[in-house]
Amino acid sequence: MLNGNKMLFSGMQATGTLTLGNYLGALNNWVTLSDEYTCLYCVVDEHSITVRQDPAELRKRARNLLTLYIAAGLDPEKNIIYYQSHVPAHAELAWILNCFTYMGELQRMTQFKDKAAKHADNINAGLFTYPVLMAADILLYQSDVVPVGQDQMQHLEITRDIALRFNNLYGDVFTIPEAYIGKVGAKIQSLQDPSKKMSKSDENANASIYLTDDRDTIIRKFKRAVTDLEACVRYSDDQPGIKNLITIYSAVTGKAPADVEAEFEGRGYGDFKLAVGEVVADRLQPIQEKQAALLADKAYVDGIIKTNAERAEYLALKTLRKVQKKIGFPERIR
Ligand code: TRP
Numbered sequence: 345m346l347n348g349n350k351m352l353f354s355g356m357q358a359t360g361t362l363t364l365g366n367y368l369g370a371l372n373n374w375v376t377l378s379d380e381y382t383c384l385y386c387v388v389d390e391h392s393i394t395v396r397q398d399p400a401e402l403r404k405r406a407r408n409l410l411t412l413y414i415a416a417g418l419d420p421e422k423n424i425i426y427y428q429s430h431v432p433a434h435a436e437l438a439w440i441l442n443c444f445t446y447m448g449e450l451q452r453m454t455q456f457k458d459k460a461a462k463h464a465d466n467i468n469a470g471l472f473t474y475p476v477l478m479a480a481d482i483l484l485y486q487s488d489v490v491p492v493g494q495d496q497m498q499h500l501e502i503t504r505d506i507a508l509r510f511n512n513l514y515g516d517v518f519t520i521p522e523a524y525i526g527k528v529g530a531k532i533q534s535l536q537d538p539s540k541k542m543s544k545s546d547e548n549a550n551a552s553i554y555l556t557d558d559r560d561t562i563i564r565k566f567k568r569a570v571t572d573l574e575a576c577v578r579y580s581d582d583q584p585g586i587k588n589l590i591t592i593y594s595a596v597t598g599k600a601p602a603d604v605e606a607e608f609e610g611r612g613y614g615d616f617k618l619a620v621g622e623v624v625a626d627r628l629q630p631i632q633e634k635q636a637a638l639l640a641d642k643a644y645v646d647g648i649i650k651t652n653a654e655r656a657e658y659l660a661l662k663t664l665r666k667v668q669k670k671i672g673f674p675e676r677i678r
Contacts, residue, residue, distance in 0.1 A: 360544035
C-alpha cells in the first residue's frame with residue numbers, strides 16, 4: 345500500500361483559490377514525490393481558523409482542496425490524503441509541544457509579525473502558536489522530508505529546534521525533518537507585475553491564473569500578461585515578464601527554456617502568449633473535470649476521507665503514545 349520507507353509530509357490551507365503558482369510550485373511536484381516517499385498530504389483546516397473563516401465556506405473549500413489533491417494526480421491509496429481536524433493527535437501533540445517552545449522563538453517568526461499586522465483586530469493565541477501546530481503535523485509522522493516554499497522555511501527551522509530540544513531531554517523520539525527543496529519547483533510570478541509572486545490573495549484577478557479558471561479566461565489573462573520591450577522570446581532577467589511565461593511554459597511542457605526559445609525563434613509575443621495559454625488550459629482542464637466528477641461522487645470521496653483519516657491516525661498515535669509516555673502521562677488502562 346505504501347511505497348518506500350522515507351516519510352514525507354506536506355499540507356496546504358484551504359483558504360483562497362489556488363493558483364497556477366501553487367500547482368506548478370507545489371502540487372505538481374507532490375505528484376512526482378509520491379513515487380519516491382511515503383507521503384501524507386494534509387488539508388490543514390486547523391491552521392485556517394487562526395484567522396476568521398466563514399464556517400460553510402471553510403467546509404466547502406476544504407473539500408475542494410482535498411478533491412483537488414486527488415484530481416491533480418495524487419493517488420489516495422498510495423498517499424495519505426486527509427483533513428488535519430479528523431486526526432485529533434495533531435492538536436494533542438501541539439499542546440505538548442507548546443510546553444517545549446519559547447515565547448521568544450515564536451515572537452521572531454516573520455509570518456506571525458506579518459499576519460498580526462494584517463489582522464490587528466484578531467491577534468489570537470492560535471496565530472502565535474501556529475508554528476507549533478505545524479511542528480506537530482510534521483513530527484507526528486516521523487517525517488524525513490517536508491517540501492515547503494521559502495516562506496515556510498522559518499517554520500521548518502523551529503520544528504527542527506523543538507524536535508531536537510525534546511530529543512535531548514527524552515531520547516530519540518522524533519525524526520529531525522529536512523526541508524525538501526525541489527529541483528525545479530517552479531517559482532511563478534504575477535502576470536501583471538513579474539517582480540511579485542503569483543498569489544491567491546492578489547487583488548488584481550488578471551495577475552493570477554486560478555486553478556478554477558476556464559479556458560477562455562486563461563487565454564485572455566495570458567494575452568494581457570505584462571511583457572517586455574524586446575518583442576522576442578528570450579529567457580533573460582532583463583525580460584522578467586517573458587521569462588515568467590517561459591518558466592510557465594517549461595514547467596507545463598517539460599521543455600528546457602532554451603528549447604522554448606528555439607521553438608519560438610522569429611515569432612512575436614502574441615503567438616507565444618497564446619501558446620502558453622493553450623498549454624496551461626490543456627493541463628488544467630482534465631484536472632478540473634476530474635475534480636468536478638469527484639465532487640459529484642459523495643460516497644466515493646467520503647470513503648476516501650474516512651479511510652485516509654484512519655490510516656493517518658494509526659501512524660500518528662504511535663508517535664503520540666510514545667511522547668505521552670516519555671513525558672510522564674499516566675498509562676492508559678485497557
Ligand atoms: N503553514 C503551511 C503554509 O501555509 C501549511 C502547513 C501546515 C504545512 N502544516 C504543515 C506545510 C506541515 C508543510 C508541513 O503553507
